[in-house]
Amino acid sequence: MSQLLSGLNPQQHEAVTLPLRQPSGEPQSALVLAGAGxxxxxxxxxxxxxxxxxxxxxxxxxxxxxxxxKAAREMLTRVSAMLPITTRGMWVGTFHGLCNxxxxxxxxxxxxxxxxxxxxxxxxxxxxxxxxxSLHVDEExxxxxxxQSFINGAKEQGLRACAVEAxxxxxxxxxxxxxxxxxxxxxxxVVDFAELLLRTFELLxxxxxxxxxxxxxxxxxxxxxxxxxxxxQYLWLKHLAGRQTPVxxxxxxxxxxxxxxxxxxxxxRDFERDYxxxxxxxLEQNYRSVGNILAAANAVIKHNRHRLGKNLWTADxxxxxxxxxxxxxxxxxxxxxxxxxxxxxxxGVPCSEVAVLYRxxxxxxxxxxxxxxxxxxxxxxxxxxxxxxxxxxxxxxYLRLVANPADDGALVRVINFPARGIGARTLEQLQDQAAxxxxxxxxxxxxxxxxxxxxxxxxRKGVEGFVALIEAMRAATVGLPLPEVVxxxxxxxxLLAHYRGEREGQERLENLNELVNAxxxxxxxxxxxxxxxxxxxxxLEAGEHQAVSGEDALQLMTVHSAKGLEFHTxxxxxxxxxxxxxxQSLLTPGGVEEERRLMYVALTRARQRLxxxxxxxxxLHGQTRYNVPSRFLQEIPAELMKAVGGxxxxxxxxxxxxxxxxxxxxxxGLFPPACGSEWHVGQSVxxxxxxxxxxxxxxxxxxxxxxxxxxxDAGLKWLMLEYAKLxxx
DNA sequence: ATAGACATTCTTTTT
DNA sequence: GAATGTCTAT
Numbered sequence: 008m009s010q011l012l013s014g015l016n017p018q019q020h021e022a023v024t025l026p027l028r029q030p031s032g033e034p035q036s037a038l039v040l041a042g043a044g045x046x047x048x049x050x051x052x053x054x055x056x057x058x059x060x061x062x063x064x065x066x067x068x069x070x071x072x073x074x075x076x077k078a079a080r081e082m083l084t085r086v087s088a089m090l091p092i093t094t095r096g097m098w099v100g101t102f103h104g105l106c107n108x109x110x111x112x113x114x115x116x117x118x119x120x121x122x123x124x125x126x127x128x129x130x131x132x133x134x135x136x137x138x139x140x141s142l143h144v145d146e147e148x149x150x151x152x153x154x155q156s157f158i159n160g161a162k163e164q165g166l167r168a169c170a171v172e173a174x175x176x177x178x179x180x181x182x183x184x185x186x187x188x189x190x191x192x193x194x195x196x197v198v199d200f201a202e203l204l205l206r207t208f209e210l211l212x213x214x215x216x217x218x219x220x221x222x223x224x225x226x227x228x229x230x231x232x233x234x235x236x237x238x239x240q241y242l243w244l245k246h247l248a249g250r251q252t253p254v255x256x257x258x259x260x261x262x263x264x265x266x267x268x269x270x271x272x273x274x275x276r277d278f279e280r281d282y283x284x285x286x287x288x289x290l291e292q293n294y295r296s297v298g299n300i301l302a303a304a305n306a307v308i309k310h311n312r313h314r315l316g317k318n319l320w321t322a323d324x325x326x327x328x329x330x331x332x333x334x335x336x337x338x339x340x341x342x343x344x345x346x347x348x349x350x351x352x353x354x355g356v357p358c359s360e361v362a363v364l365y366r367x368x369x370x371x372x373x374x375x376x377x378x379x380x381x382x383x384x385x386x387x388x389x390x391x392x393x394x395x396x397x398x399x400x401x402x403x404x405y406l407r408l409v410a411n412p413a414d415d416g417a418l419v420r421v422i423n424f425p426a427r428g429i430g431a432r433t434l435e436q437l438q439d440q441a442a443x444x445x446x447x448x449x450x451x452x453x454x455x456x457x458x459x460x461x462x463x464x465x466x467r468k469g470v471e472g473f474v475a476l477i478e479a480m481r482a483a484t485v486g487l488p489l490p491e492v493v494x495x496x497x498x499x500x501x502l503l504a505h506y507r508g509e510r511e512g513q514e515r516l517e518n519l520n521e522l523v524n525a526x527x528x529x530x531x532x533x534x535x536x537x538x539x540x541x542x543x544x545x546x547l548e549a550g551e552h553q554a555v556s557g558e559d560a561l562q563l564m565t566v567h568s569a570k571g572l573e574f575h576t577x578x579x580x581x582x583x584x585x586x587x588x589x590x591q592s593l594l595t596p597g598g599v600e601e602e603r604r605l606m607y608v609a610l611t612r613a614r615q616r617l618x619x620x621x622x623x624x625x626x627l628h629g630q631t632r633y634n635v636p637s638r639f640l641q642e643i644p645a646e647l648m649k650a651v652g653g654x655x656x657x658x659x660x661x662x663x664x665x666x667x668x669x670x671x672x673x674x675x676g677l678f679p680p681a682c683g684s685e686w687h688v689g690q691s692v693x694x695x696x697x698x699x700x701x702x703x704x705x706x707x708x709x710x711x712x713x714x715x716x717x718x719x720d721a722g723l724k725w726l727m728l729e730y731a732k733l734x735x736x
Numbered sequence: 737a738t739a740g741a742c743a744t745t746c747t748t749t750t751t
Numbered sequence: 752g753a754a755t756g757t758c759t760a761t
Contacts, residue, residue, distance in 0.1 A: 074750095074751080075750085075751080076751085101751065102751075103751050104751090127751085128750080128751085200750090200751055201751090203751090204751095264749075265749080265750075265751095267748080267749065267750095268749085268750065268751085366748070366749080367747090367748050367749070368748080368749085369747080369748090389749095389750085423738095426738085426739070428737085428738070428739095429738090430737055430738045430739085431737085431738085432737055432738085433737080433738095546751095547751070548751090549750090549751085565748085565749065565750095566749080567748085567749045567750070568749090568750085586748095589748055589749080590748095591747095591748060591749095592748080592749095601749095605749080627747090628746080628747060
C-alpha cells in the first residue's frame with residue numbers, strides 16, 4: 008500500500024485516496040482538473056488499484072470510461088502491473104465499446120437483432136447516399152455530408168428526429184430524412200456510432216429494472232478525458248451513476264479538442280450542479296516538460312478566454328530553447344526533419360522517442376517520402392487505418408452478409424466486386440423489387456434467382472451466382488473457428504484471386520492475410536469465436552492494427568492522435584496560417600480557440616526538445632500554396648526560441664528584402680506580400696461588385712497570382728489579382 | 737448492360 | 752491527389 012502511494016504529491020494523493028462517501032453518507036464525486044503531464048493516468052490507475060486493495064470496491068464493481076481504445080488498454084495494463092489480482096470483471100473501455108457490450112447483452116430489450124452491425128463514418132455516408140437515392144432526394148439540395156453531420160449532431164445531443172427543432176422548411180426536411188434514416192437502419196439491423204450511445208441511453212431510461220441492475224452493480228465510475236465528452240455521453244453517465252454511485256471525472260479544459268464533434272466543456276460546469284458536494288482537485292505540477300516548453304505552452308493558451316483557470320509549473324530546469332525552422336518548401340521542411348532525426352540518433356535518442364506531428368493527415372505524405380528515401384524507419388498512426396482499407400472493407404462486407412443478410416450496405420458493396428457482371432441497372436432493378444416487396448436487397452436477390460429456377464452449377468452467373476456464392480459461404484463456415492471463416496471467405500469470394508491478378512495488388516493481398524491473423528489474435532485475446540463480435544471490434548477499433556510494429560521507429564501522427572502521449576523530442580510541422588490554424592476553423596465560432604488548444608496539446612507532448620517548423624510554399628491537393636507563418640508562433644515569446652538550420656531556409660535569389668533571420672525569431676518580418684505587391688493575408692479590401700472583404704489566402708506569383716477573399720456579403724471567392732479590380736479598404 | 741477511360745469535385749481533426 | 756461520378760466503346 009505505502010508502495011502504491013509513495014511519490015505522489017499532495018494533490019495526487021488526495022485524488023487517489025478520496026473516500027467514496029461523504030461523511031453524510033452521500034456519494035463523494037470528484038472533478039479533477041489535470042493539466043498536461045500532471046500525472047493524470049497515474050492518478051486514475053493508482054486510484055483503481057488503491058480502491059481494490061483497500062477493499063472499498065471489487066473489480067466487478069468498477070467502470071472506467073476512456074476516450075480511445077489505446078487509453079483503455081494502457082489503463083488495464085498499468086492496473087494489472089500494480090495488483091496481483093486479475094482485472095477481469097472490470098468494465099474498462101470507450102463509451103462506444105461499453106455501449107456495444109451492453110447492447111449485445113440486451114439486444115432484445117433494445118429492439119436490435121442479435122447480430123446487429125456497426126457502421127463507421129464511411130459506411131454511414133454510403134448508407135445516406137443510398138437512402139437519398141432511393142427517396143429521389145436531390146443531393147445538391149441535401150448534401151450527404153451535411154445530412155450526416157445533422158444526424159450525428161442531433162444524436163449527440165440526445166435528440167431523435169421527432170424532437171429536433173425545425174425553425175425552417177429546410178431543417179424540417181432534414182429532420183424527415185433523419186427519421187427515414189433511422190427507419191432504414193432498423194430495417195437493416197445496423198447502427199452508427201452515435202446510435203450505440205443513444206440506444207443505450209434510451210434503453211436505460213425506459214427499462215428501470217435494467218438501469219437499477221447496473222446502478223447497483225457499479226460502485227464507482229471513473230471517466231478519463233472528461234472535457235471531450237458530449238452532451239449525450241454526459242447524460243448517459245449521469246443516468247448510469249444514478250444517485251448512489253460516485254463519479255470520478257478527470258479532464259483538462261485546455262485540451263478540449265473535439266468540440267467539432269459535439270464535445271462540450273460545459274459538462275465540466277454542469278458537473279458542479281449535478282454532483283452536489285463534489286470535490287474539485289487541481290493537478291498543476293507538470294512532470295513531463297522542461298521549463299521553456301511549458302512556458303511556451305502557457306503563453307499560447309493564455310490567449311484563450313473562457314478558461315477554467317490553471318497554471319502549469321515544473322520543478323525541472325528551463326532546458327534548451329525551442330528550435331524554430333523556416334523552410335522554403337514542404338520538401339525542405341521534411342528534409343530538415345530527416346537531418347535532425349539522424350543527428351538525434353547519433354546523440355542516442357531512440358527513434359521511437361521522437362514524434363513528428365502535423366495538423367492534418369494529408370501532410371504525412373511529403374514526410375513519409377523523405378523518410379523513406381532516407382531509410383529511416385517510421386510508423387504512421389491514423390490516416391488510412393487497417394480496417395478502413397478498401398480490400399479489408401470488402402472482406403468485412405462479405406462477412407457481414409454472412410452474419411446478417413439484411414445488411415443492404417454490405418450487399419451493395421460486394422455484389423459486383425470482384426466484377427461478376429452485375430451492373431448499375433441490375434442493382435436498380437433489385438432495389439425497386441426490394442422496395443416494392445418491403446424486403447431486404449438480399450431477399451430480393453434470392454427471390455429473383457429462385458424464380459429463374461435451378462440451373463446446373465456451371466451455368467449460374469450474375470445475381471444467381473452471387474446468391475449461390477453467399478449461401479455456399481454461409482453453409483461452409485458454420486461452426487468453423489473465426490480465422491478459418493475469414494480465410495474461407497476471402498478465398499471463396501474471389502478477392503484473393505482478384506488482387507493476385509492486379510499489378511499493385513501485393514500489399515492488398517498481405518492485408519487480407521493480415522485480416523486472418525487479426526481474427527486469430529481477436530479469438531486469443533477475447534476468447535470469443537463470434538463473428539458479430541469480431542465485426543464490432545473491426546468497426547470500433549479501426550486503427551492501431553498496423554502491419555509493422557514493435558521495431559524502433561519514428562512516430563508520425565496528427566496532433567489529435569498525439570493527445571495523451573509524450574516523447575523525448577517533438578516536431579510540430581506545418582505551422583502556417585490556413586493549415587494550423589486550419590482555414591476551416593476560421594469560419595466556425597470558437598474555431599480559433601479550439602485550434603489554439605490543439606497547439607497547446609502539440610507543444611506539451613515534448614519532454615526535452617521541441618522543434619517548430621513551417622514552409623513558405625506547400626504542395627497541397629495538387630496545387631502549390633503560399634502561406635504565412637502561423638499566428639501561434641507569434642504568441643510564443645521570442646526569447647524562448649532560436650532559429651536553426653541555415654537561417655531563412657533555402658537561399659532565395661535576388662530577394663534581399665527578406666532578411667535572413669538570426670537570433671530571436673520575429674515573425675512580424677516574415678509576412679511576405681503576395682507576388683511582391685501591396686497585398687497580404689489579413690488585409691481588408693474593397694471589390695466593385697462583391698463589396699468589402701478580407702484576404703484570407705493567396706497562391707501563385709506574377710500573372711497567375713490569385714487571392715482568396717472572404718467578403719462580408721458574397722462569401723468566399725478566389726480572384727485573379729490581374730483582373731479583379733481590388734482596392735485596399 | 738458493363739467495364740474501363742475520362743472528368744470533376746473536394747479536400748480537418750475521430751469513436 | 753484521391754475518390755467519386757460521367758461518358759464511351761465494347
